[in-house]
Amino acid sequence: MRSLTKSNAFIDGHWVPVDQRFEVTNPATGEVLAEVADADAALAERAVEAAHRALPGWRDRTPQERSELLLKWFDSMQANKQALAELMCAEQGKPVAEAAAEIEYGASFVRWFAGEAERSYGDVLPRQSDDKRVWISKQPVGVCSAITPWNFPNAMITRKVAPALAAGCTIVVKPPHLTPLSALAIAQLASEVGIPDGVLNIVPSYEAKHVGKVLTEHPLIRKFSFTGSTAVGKKLMEQCASNVKKVSFELGGNAPFIVFDDADLDLAVEQLLICKFRNAGQTCISANRILVQEKVLDSFVNKLKSAMEQLKVDRGTADEVDYGPLIDQDAIDKVQRLVNDAKDNGAECLLGGNVLDELGELFYAPTLLTEVTSTMDIASEEIFGPVVAIQSFSDEEEGIRKANDTPFGLAGYFCAQDYRRIDRVSNALECGMLGINAGAISHAYNAFGGVKQSGIGREGSRYGLAEYQETKTLTLGGFA
Numbered sequence: 216m217r218s219l220t221k222s223n224a225f226i227d228g229h230w231v232p233v234d235q236r237f238e239v240t241n242p243a244t245g246e247v248l249a250e251v252a253d254a255d256a257a258l259a260e261r262a263v264e265a266a267h268r269a270l271p272g273w274r275d276r277t278p279q280e281r282s283e284l285l286l287k288w289f290d291s292m293q294a295n296k297q298a299l300a301e302l303m304c305a306e307q308g309k310p311v312a313e314a315a316a317e318i319e320y321g322a323s324f325v326r327w328f329a330g331e332a333e334r335s336y337g338d339v340l341p342r343q344s345d346d347k348r349v350w351i352s353k354q355p356v357g358v359c360s361a362i363t364p365w366n367f368p369n370a371m372i373t374r375k376v377a378p379a380l381a382a383g384c385t386i387v388v389k390p391p392h393l394t395p396l397s398a399l400a401i402a403q404l405a406s407e408v409g410i411p412d413g414v415l416n417i418v419p420s421y422e423a424k425h426v427g428k429v430l431t432e433h434p435l436i437r438k439f440s441f442t443g444s445t446a447v448g449k450k451l452m453e454q455c456a457s458n459v460k461k462v463s464f465e466l467g468g469n470a471p472f473i474v475f476d477d478a479d480l481d482l483a484v485e486q487l488l489i490c491k492f493r494n495a496g497q498t499c500i501s502a503n504r505i506l507v508q509e510k511v512l513d514s515f516v517n518k519l520k521s522a523m524e525q526l527k528v529d530r531g532t533a534d535e536v537d538y539g540p541l542i543d544q545d546a547i548d549k550v551q552r553l554v555n556d557a558k559d560n561g562a563e564c565l566l567g568g569n570v571l572d573e574l575g576e577l578f579y580a581p582t583l584l585t586e587v588t589s590t591m592d593i594a595s596e597e598i599f600g601p602v603v604a605i606q607s608f609s610d611e612e613e614g615i616r617k618a619n620d621t622p623f624g625l626a627g628y629f630c631a632q633d634y635r636r637i638d639r640v641s642n643a644l645e646c647g648m649l650g651i652n653a654g655a656i657s658h659a660y661n662a663f664g665g666v667k668q669s670g671i672g673r674e675g676s677r678y679g680l681a682e683y684q685e686t687k688t689l690t691l692g693g694f695a
């Protein structure tokens with residue numbers, strides 16, 4: 216199997232070496248995987264200028280030509296799936312099988328937007344007056360930039376890059392310093408399949424600050440997209456305001472997972488496990504607050520505890536592993552702080568609550584907490600770890616009120632069977648995405664994004680292409 220490990224910046228179709236470098240390590244073993252180029256502001260500016268030079272040539276290709284190149288990129292990701300998955304497992308920690316599923320997921324955005332590129336219609340308005348005709352057309356925004364997170368090192372890039380390229384934009388991406396290798400690997404594949412120089416540029420950097428300033432403030436950039444925390448998103452949004460860029464922000468969540476008394480409890484347990492333990496809980500749409508109606512609390516907790524006892528934690532390269540290490544020591548510290556705070560304030564810990572020292576310092580046990588209350592830190596902060604924190608509620612009105620009691624509104628989930636309840640609760644929950652009896656809701660064809668402080672804009676689906684387009688109105692006169 217070929218190695219796809221690249222360690223320089225990728226600008227204008229060339230691998231650009233930089234003296235200053237940072238180490239990328241394997242969270243399962245601590246092994247140094249690569250020393251990666253640490254781009255500074257000047258290099259980021261060079262990348263923006265390359266993207267600007269490449270724009271006219273790329274924008275002027277037909278949508279079909281762009282689509283064909285995207286499909287070749289998709290095919291290449293599929294052909295290299297195993298190598299990409301092993302690289303991702305090494306730098307990010309998720310099990311190889313889950314990493315391979317992420318490569319499929321990431322590649323599915325490339326295929327999806329290759330299709331959307333060809334179906335990007337404008338409008339011809341019905342005649343409004345005798346002397347004029349009016350069209351509304353879709354045009355690429357121009358040069359784009361993106362800052363992406365470490366938890367999905369492939370898919371969070373393709374979800375931004377594929378619609379940008381499909382629309383006719385060029386782009387500069389700053390991948391996370393913890394997982395830049397997956398980004399560099401797919402840039403190599405993009406170049407091999409013939410995506411022209413300068414259309415996709417990757418500038419890894421250890422510190423986000425200086426490169427981030429260029430990517431949010433440079434006057435040649437017309438659109439910025441970010442996935443990450445709400446706190447950082449707010450700062451980047453302010454920077455983008457300096458020259459009024461178009462923006463998309465996919466920010467923090469605090470997803471409720473509500474189990475009503477008419478739910479199929481076996482299905483609820485199954486879907487919660489899928490949702491909660493994906494990527495060891497390090498997912499922005501992970502169920503964070505598990506709200507269970509009092510009548511079914513004991514029965515649900517017993518079933519869940521039995522299921523969680525079966526979870527296998529190990530290195531991502533081991534067989535049939537459910538989850539691997541957390542990303543770094545900060546992640547472990549945060550999870551431990553939230554668990555300790557909950558226990559100190561009256562929560563009961565039925566399982567776990569500790570690091571699995573025998574595996575290594577970044578492996579955290581599957582943890583089940585009950586008697587959690589809304590005033591505990593674990594109820595208001597994103598856990599980003601393998602911890603199920605259960606609160607109870609008495610009736611539907613209280614369940615909905617508790618679920619909405621957060622400034623965030625990314626994903627939400629609930630389990631119920633009564634179709635009238637399903638209709639009522641679906642309308643009442645304040646979030647951008649809802650899973651009803653379903654814990655897996657991410658697909659290229661779905662509109663991904665949040666309300667309230669969870670973000671602006673949508674990724675994936677046909678709405679995801681519109682984020683990289685401007686709507687231009689053309690009025691042609693002289694008919695009278």
Ligand SMILES: O=CCCC(=O)O
Nearest residue numbers: 366367498499500657
């Ligand atoms: O963590 C953020 C994105 C996860 C997903 O696309 O399902």
